[in-house]
Amino acid sequence: MLYFLEILHSALDEIRSNKMRSGLTMLGVIIGVASVVLMVAIGRGAQKTVTDRIQSMGTNLLIIQPGRPVQTDVRAFFRRFGGGGGGGGSSTSTLTSDDVLALNKQVSGLRALSPEHRRSMQLIVGNQNMQTSVVGVTPSYPPVNNFDVQFGSFITEKHLKGMEKIVVLGQEVVRALFGTQNPIGKDVRIENGIFTVVGIMEEKGQQGFSNLDDIAFIPLTTMLQRVQGTDRLTAINVSVERPEHTEQVKVLITAVLLNEHRIRDTIDQDFNVLNQAEAVETLNEVTKTFTLLLGGIAAISLIVGGIGVMNIMLVSVTERTREIGIRKAIGARKRDILQQFLVESTVLSVLGGMIGILLSFGGVLLINYFAGFQAIIAIGSILLALTFSVGVGILFGILPAYKAAKLNPIDALRYE
Amino acid sequence: MITLHAITKTYLLGSQELHVLKGISLTIHSGEFVAIMGPSGSGKSTLMNIIGLLDTPTTGTYALEGKSVSGLSEKDQAHVRSRRIGFVFQAFNLLQRMNALHQVMQPLLYQGANRQEAQKRAEDSLTAVGLADRMHHLPNELSGGQRQRVAIARALVTHPALMLADEPTGALDSHTGGEIMALLDQLNARGVTIVIVTHEQHIAEHAKRTIHILDGLIHTQ
Structure with missing residues (x-):
């Protein structure tokens, strides 16, 4: 196996040498991750403030409402x-x-x-x-x-x-x-x-x-x-x-x-009697659904971002056909090429993921400052978003990487 | 060291069959310096690619160092390429964003060598081709002759049994080309088996034996 840092280094080189394109590709993942983290933070914040509010109304409270x-x-x-x-x-x-x-x-x-x-x-x-x-x-x-x-x-x-x-x-x-x-x-x-x-x-x-x-x-x-x-x-x-x-x-x-x-x-x-515990519970159910909904919509944008990564990697494979041929001629195996392209797409989406997380921190600060509403960033959602972006990198990198790996060396070398 | 028997290669162009090699049998011994000559389209490059395991023959058998390599899987072919064969191309085929040292380290890293060892052997190899002072230059900072030296150092670094050079001087002026050929002569004197493809007579004269290919068949050898 090729020394891992070496692959990582050449992946970063590749990303750096195409700054504009890499940036635009990452943007999809950035927006996806930032919106997942932010939406979940808003949902969590809503849940917590609603719960706090109900609890601050006093214990041993029953509410009778019409309907x-x-x-x-x-x-x-x-x-x-x-x-x-x-x-x-x-x-x-x-x-x-x-x-x-x-x-x-x-x-x-x-x-x-x-x-x-x-x-x-x-x-x-x-x-x-x-x-x-x-x-x-x-x-x-x-x-x-x-x-x-x-x-x-x-x-x-x-x-x-x-x-x-x-x-x-x-x-x-x-x-x-x-x-x-x-x-x-x-x-x-x-x-x-x-x-x-x-x-x-x-x-x-x-x-x-x-x-x-x-x-x-x-x-x-x-x-x-x-x-x-x-x-x-x-x-x-x-x-x-x-x-x-x-x-x-x-x-x-x-x-x-x-x-x-x-x-x-x-x-x-024609009336109903709610006690506080039930109210907290039902509201939690609502906000949970709400959070799930927001998170789900945001996750779709993450998938769209992933497709962007795949698109660019496919273009990159075509552009670098000759490079792949050279690498094969000097001893690269199928899996070396596969690895190289997978690492590249993963690095791309993980970088995007990290920038997205930073962005969501900024977003939360803004919301808390201007909306007077406490959005809470959950560690879980950060881990989830990062795992997701690694997953996106691998999942959407597999097709281009596989395409690169199975190129016939002689065809690849002849490619102009 | 190389035994080819009745090698043919047929390409399909649409519905038309193109017979590039029509039955080549050939033996090359260890330590030889052989030139393959022929006009364009004669099939000499295809033959070279088959010898280098970059391409597979349509029919025929091929044994390298006594072992049949005809039916090898892609993975095993890559392994043989990586350990036993070094390539030098007309267009140099260097990797764009890699300095000379990393370029030469690459084949060793693909073999799984550790970094320190790879770096040391790459330095030795570059020194051997006269580029000790150019190790940290990128390909586009080097002259044509220097680039081809990097390519040769890269081909040599794995200590291959066989070095294949496809028109190695084709993109160089005659003076620089002469230097590169002198380098190949030196390597052959040290025992490296060299097969070179060319269409220039004065280049072929460096070889101990010349094989002429015409229309997919061996004309004289």
Whole structure:
């Protein structure tokens, strides 16, 4: 066997002597590898932030949402998570304030119930305006959802009873509408009403696909009766007294609500109760599929890159027919020639792979900086991409290398 | 050392058969210096390629150093080429991006020699052809005569039993050609069997024996 470093050296020589062509060939692999690593990093990042977000909502949390349960209707599932923020069911919502009363009365082991009605609305201050998620809630929102005010006060029982037109703003909304001014005591126009700012929420930042700071809270009663004119809720968040009882409480809640809604058969169930572990699990499933999808699309570009390598190697074999003839005349065997061309195509695609990985690091830095989203590069995906590019080099190098190796020496020498 | 018996070579050109060699029987002994002469198209290069195991005869038998090489596999042919035969071509046939030293090391590396040994033997071989001071030059930095010396050093480095030269002076001026022939004379004096193909009488005169080929047959020898 020809000394390996010698082959490697001549492969690098060959690549260097055709800089432009080698560069363009590698570009395919570079883009392929970079997109695989980057896409998987984005998927991982999404998965982690979604999981973190759900966990930061507090342990022992149950979420009751209108609509069919996930298990019986895949479309409902996509409607819920695809719509974002749980607002998907507002027009067909079957949850009401009466349900909250019934749950309070009939279910034991609850610490607190936080019913809400969420809608996207326009907020206006002076000539500034923004569209944001406005949520009607009760004073039990902060403890249940693990999200409290930083300045001023949250919505109180008094606000709730008086259906007062007050609002608590998320930090993103404050920045957009008031800049650096202190908004407390100032007025905000929401739909057709004037609301007074009484508090500012703590900063939660970007989590998953939505920004928790891009939100405004008003009293639930105000939302239902003065703004929307409905008694429907878009969700009820429940915190359970003891985490180990979550599953039993879930069963109880389901029974009480089925009874309230006069539903006999669970097939017709028009709400569903999610616990946090399940939510994490289902979301993980979604993001995993999502990652797989992105990775798969990126992998196709890697294959296209590999075909580029094969194409160039085939051209190179034709161009170097005479060289192959000389090598055979001075003692090269079939496998020496095979080796030479395989090493060349592998070096080409591994170099491309490494550049692609560097590029994906750059891409991740950019995403993290500009999108405020934590993409996570997995060591596994780097190894996978490198293995893949070696594989691409070998797989797509075999045909040209074999073509070169089986050239008849005398024909090769005669070739001009 | 070389025994050819009733060698024929037929090429197919479309539907037409082209009989290049029509039955050549020939014996060359160890240590001989033989010139094969003939006009273009006489089949002398084809004969040379068959002797060098670069080409296979259509019919006939060929024994090299007492062993039949007619039915050898491609792999075994490559092995014989690598160990026993050195080639020198009219067009030099050097590898473009390799300096003289690496060029000459290459056959040894294909044999599986280690690098240090290959380098030492390549240096010796280049010194023997008078290129001790040109070892690190690329082919395009060398004159025609120097390139052919590199090719000869490359052919010699494996200590072949047989050296085949196809018009080795064809691309050189007469003075440089004379130098190359002098080098071949020296090598033959040291015991290397040399077979040279040429169509020039004064080149053939260096050989101890001349074989004339005409229309695929041996005319005189």
